[in-house]
Amino acid sequence: MIKFLDNKLFRYLSVLLFLNSSILPVKSSSALAAWAINPNGVLELRTKSNTDLKAYFQKANQISGDRFWVDFPGELKNPRTIKGNGQIKEVRLGKPEKGKTRLVIEFKEETYLNPLTWKMVGLDQNRWRIKLFNPKYSFKKIGEGLVEKKRANIKANQDLIHRKKNNYGYLKLPEVKRNKFEVVIDPGHGGPDPGAIGIGGIRETDVVLEVSKIVKNLLSEKGVKVSLTRTNDVDLDLPPRVSIANNSDADIFVSIHANASRGKRRDINGLETFYYRGWRGRLLAKGIQKQILRVSPGSPDRGVKQGRFYVIKNTRMPAVLVEIGFLTGRLDARRLEKITHRKRLAHAIAKGILEYLDKVG
Numbered sequence: 544m545i546k547f548l549d550n551k552l553f554r555y556l557s558v559l560l561f562l563n564s565s566i567l568p569v570k571s572s573s574a575l576a577a578w579a580i581n582p583n584g585v586l587e588l589r590t591k592s593n594t595d596l597k598a599y600f601q602k603a604n605q606i607s608g609d610r611f612w613v614d615f616p617g618e619l620k621n622p623r624t625i626k627g628n629g630q631i632k633e634v635r636l637g638k639p640e641k642g643k644t645r646l647v648i649e650f651k652e653e654t655y656l657n658p659l660t661w662k663m664v665g666l667d668q669n670r671w672r673i674k675l676f677n678p679k680y681s682f683k684k685i686g687e688g689l690v691e692k693k694r695a696n697i698k699a700n701q702d703l704i705h706r707k708k709n710n711y712g713y714l715k716l717p718e719v720k721r722n723k724f725e726v727v728i729d730p731g732h733g734g735p736d737p738g739a740i741g742i743g744g745i746r747e748t749d750v751v752l753e754v755s756k757i758v759k760n761l762l763s764e765k766g767v768k769v770s771l772t773r774t775n776d777v778d779l780d781l782p783p784r785v786s787i788a789n790n791s792d793a794d795i796f797v798s799i800h801a802n803a804s805r806g807k808r809r810d811i812n813g814l815e816t817f818y819y820r821g822w823r824g825r826l827l828a829k830g831i832q833k834q835i836l837r838v839s840p841g842s843p844d845r846g847v848k849q850g851r852f853y854v855i856k857n858t859r860m861p862a863v864l865v866e867i868g869f870l871t872g873r874l875d876a877r878r879l880e881k882i883t884h885r886k887r888l889a890h891a892i893a894k895g896i897l898e899y900l901d902k903v904g
């Protein structure tokens with residue numbers, strides 16, 4: 544069941560959006576000038592200036608392995624296939640339609656990819672970079688042309704450079720000792736109890752389940768064992784959630800919720816994280832709160848507080864309950880509707896958890 548849902552979620556994932564639009568005449572030559580996949584799993588591209596790129600990911604099917612591709616404006620002269628090595632099966636350059644160029648990277652079977660964390664970063668007006676995988680075995684660089692060649696514009700767009708730094712800082716999840724930690728993630732509510740119902744009928748149970756699953760994927764990738772108290776929309780009372788945690792060797796317990804305000808006031812927005820006791824719980828709550836605020840600009844910081852919620856009061860390990868925004872609030876609800884924001888929140892929660900595990904162990 545989990546597997547199926549995950550596949551569905553990952554199926555087609557547009558990993559980025561680029562804003563630079565310049566319309567090239569259909570006849571013009573390919574905007575792709577050079578590409579390279581480096582030994583660290585980073586794909587680098589050099590294009591004509593201000594090119595509009597679109598990138599996609601598709602999960603493996605019977606015919607081919609996981610594929611990542613980028614479409615460029617301008618027509619490719621000679622379609623070709625370059626043999627891969629390591630986790631990469633091959634790279635194909637083709638023209639999906641007249642006036643277009645497509646660079647396809649096909650991975651071998653059993654490559655564990657995490658496209659949710661992918662982000663194409665513009666380094667300057669004609670260079671791009673995206674981290675695709677962590678090489679398991681040694682991977683020999685492949686590519687065509689010189690991606691580094693042009694120093695382009697010396698007064699390169701400061702804003703882009705700034706964004707690049709921020710993106711990297713924000714994307715980086717800390718490494719922790721693999722196979723050492725265990726975490727229980729508790730998506731609030733479920734089944735006949737949908738939790739908060741927000742603007743436009745958005746349901747807490749759905750939002751927090753999706754966020755929780757992404758958190759699980761991100762942590763699993765770092766070698767952390769994760770149990771979810773529920774993996775679909777089922778009714779699960781509070782005591783079994785607690786016993787799942789207490790019967791495991793979990794280091795921490797994180798319950799994920801979204802808020803509703805009394806009277807469904809649209810002007811009430813914000814994030815808060817609760818713990819019940821102990822400096823560990825408080826430290827974990829502070830770390831998660833800090834990270835979720837970073838991805839929710841403008842939404843008020845309602846703080847880290849002590850709360851007497853059943854699930855954090857009765858669990859034996861450091862436990863927190865995160866409220867990722869108000870489904871009844873105009874600002875928060877609009878964001879929580881979007882998968883991009885849910886992914887950012889999941890990433891933030893995972894980061895808070897990993898930083899805690901790294902620090903406290």
Ligand SMILES: [Zn+2]
Binds near residue numbers: 731732738747800801
């Ligand atoms: Zn709730």
